[in-house]
Amino acid sequence: MSFAAPLSGDQLRRCLRIAGGATLGFLLCKVMNWNYGVFFTVTPMLLLGTVPTLNRQVTLQLLAAALVSILEVGLLGGLFGRHPLLMIPIVFGLFLYRFACMARGSLFLFGANGVLILSIMLHFASYPGTDLNDLFLSTLMGNAFSAMVAWLLVSLFPDSEPPASPAPAPKPSHRLRHETLLGATLATLSFVVFQVCDLGDSMSAQATTLMLLFPMNWNGALTYARKRALGTLLGVGVGLGMQLLLYDWSGVLLLVTPLLWLGCMLLGRVHVTEGGSGVGFGALTTLGILFGQYLSPHRDLVFSALYRVSSIGVAIVVTLALCYLLHRLLNRFEATRYGV
Numbered sequence: 001m002s003f004a005a006p007l008s009g010d011q012l013r014r015c016l017r018i019a020g021g022a023t024l025g026f027l028l029c030k031v032m033n034w035n036y037g038v039f040f041t042v043t044p045m046l047l048l049g050t051v052p053t054l055n056r057q058v059t060l061q062l063l064a065a066a067l068v069s070i071l072e073v074g075l076l077g078g079l080f081g082r083h084p085l086l087m088i089p090i091v092f093g094l095f096l097y098r099f100a101c102m103a104r105g106s107l108f109l110f111g112a113n114g115v116l117i118l119s120i121m122l123h124f125a126s127y128p129g130t131d132l133n134d135l136f137l138s139t140l141m142g143n144a145f146s147a148m149v150a151w152l153l154v155s156l157f158p159d160s161e162p163p164a165s166p167a168p169a170p171k172p173s174h175r176l177r178h179e180t181l182l183g184a185t186l187a188t189l190s191f192v193v194f195q196v197c198d199l200g201d202s203m204s205a206q207a208t209t210l211m212l213l214f215p216m217n218w219n220g221a222l223t224y225a226r227k228r229a230l231g232t233l234l235g236v237g238v239g240l241g242m243q244l245l246l247y248d249w250s251g252v253l254l255l256v257t258p259l260l261w262l263g264c265m266l267l268g269r270v271h272v273t274e275g276g277s278g279v280g281f282g283a284l285t286t287l288g289i290l291f292g293q294y295l296s297p298h299r300d301l302v303f304s305a306l307y308r309v310s311s312i313g314v315a316i317v318v319t320l321a322l323c324y325l326l327h328r329l330l331n332r333f334e335a336t337r338y339g340v
Contacts (some may be wrong), residue, residue, distance in 0.1 A: 011272040013157040018271070019050045019150050019264035020157075022288055027257055028145065029292065035134055038120075039142025043113075045264075045284050047150045049271055051109065052163040054154050058109055059147045064095070065114035066143040070136045073121045077132065092188040094118060099183035103176045103216060113143075115187060116212055123194055123206065137296030178207035178330050178338040186322055188215055193318075204232070204289050205311035211285075217338055218327035224278075225316050231282020232312045234270070238263045238283065239290045245334045260291050 007015070021044030029040040039108040041061075072094055080086045097117060099126050102111035117139060124130050173181075208228060212221045237291060242259045249255050269281025293336040 007269065007272070010159045010161065011269075013159060014048070014272050015268035016022075016157050017153040018045055018151075018284065019144065019261050020153050021045065022264045022284070023257060023261040024149050024293065025142070025145060026260055026292055027290075029142075029255070030253055033090050033230055034138055034141070036124075036138035036142065037292035038112075038289055039139055040145060041294075042288040043142050043146040043287055044149055044153050046113065047146050049152065049268070049281055049284060054150055054180050059151075059211040060109060061110035062113055062143055062147055065110045066117055066139055068116055069117040069121055070139060071148065073125055074136065075130070076122070088188065088192060091122065091191055092184055095187040096180060096184040099180045099213075100176070102183070103171065103179040110338075112214055115131055115183075116207060117143075119187065119191060119206060119210055122191060124182070126195060174335055174337050178237070178327075179338045181330060182218075182323070182326055182335060183213045183216050184320065185326055189322060190307075190319070204286060205315035207289070208312050208315045210279045212316065212319050212323070218323055221323050223318060227278040228282045229313065229316055231279040231284075232286050232309060234279060234304075234311070235267065235283035235286025235290070236309050238267060256291070260287075263287055 012220065022041050025040035025044050026037065028034075029037040034040070047054070047058075047062060076087065080090065095118070098111040098114045098118070100111075101107035102115075106184075121135060121139060124135055125132055187210055190206065194206055212225055213229065215221055242263060243250060245259065245285055246252075246255060262285065264284060265282055267283045270281075271284060274280050285336060331338055
């Protein structure tokens with residue numbers, strides 16, 4: 001992790017795309033006074049920061065994940081909203097096919113984005129005061145805007161050389177079953193815990209429990225957990241530093257916007273020099289959630305930032321413990337063994 005490492009031309013352009021996409025999304029949702037700013041601020045980071053090449057298939061996967069999740073949440077809420085015990089096996093099935101898509105590789109973005117959107121929407125939709133039409137519309141607009149702004153920024157700041165996009169290696173069937181069951185089971189447990197404990201203001205912790213599962217194996221989750229924890233501390237530190245500079249002017253959009261862009265450029269630099277999703281990307285998403293979801297003219301970042309640190313720490317420890325136990329259990333059976 002370094003702020004001083006020299007950047008190549010393509011790395012600088014990638015930083016500009018990430019910072020530009022997040023800032024434009026933040027600016028749009030705040031000017032229009034739309035709720036659920038996380039979809040407008042963090043989704044561009046996901047698309048521009050983790051996808052090697054933007055193409056038609058990637059765009060369709062992003063939009064399909066949002067549309068399918070909206071339909072599923074709408075049907076589940078209408079048919080089984082008053083029967084929480086019936087919801088659990090259905091939610092497990094919805095996570096199961098998403099992690100199956102991720103395990104096979106070719107539809108990884110559809111599965112990953114779908115897991116995040118489905119979990120967040122199910123959680124928000126369970127509260128009686130939630131306007132479902134607003135939630136659905138914000139989700140759809142956030143993802144559609146992210147796709148449009150990503151294409152715009154890629155055309156404005158194109159790579160000089162096409163980035164390498166290695167084809168996913170084929171996996172044996174027992175490993176596919178291991179990864180799919182591990183991810184779907186832990187995602188369902190996350191859904192149950194956040195429902196039972198009524199953790200309505202813990203979106204960062206909820207997203208962390210899911211993103212730890214994206215490597216889809218115990219060793220990958222353990223490695224990512226350390227990076228996610230460091231990234232959270234870095235993102236919170238940058239957010240608090242911005243809040244100190246803003247002081248009580250955090251409601252002045254003309255001051256907040258350039259600071260967010262600068263923060264995304266600095267953290268984007270860490271992300272692109274790492275060469276993968278690690279500390280930098282964890283810091284970017286933390287900053288995006290803080291600004292997009294929790295910053296408003298009547299509320300600063302201090303309490304939200306400190307709460308993010310504590311809740312994410314607990315989420316990481318609990319998720320890793322459950323991941324290890326389930327990994328050991330699945331490895332006891334030949335049909336779901338991870339190793340050869």
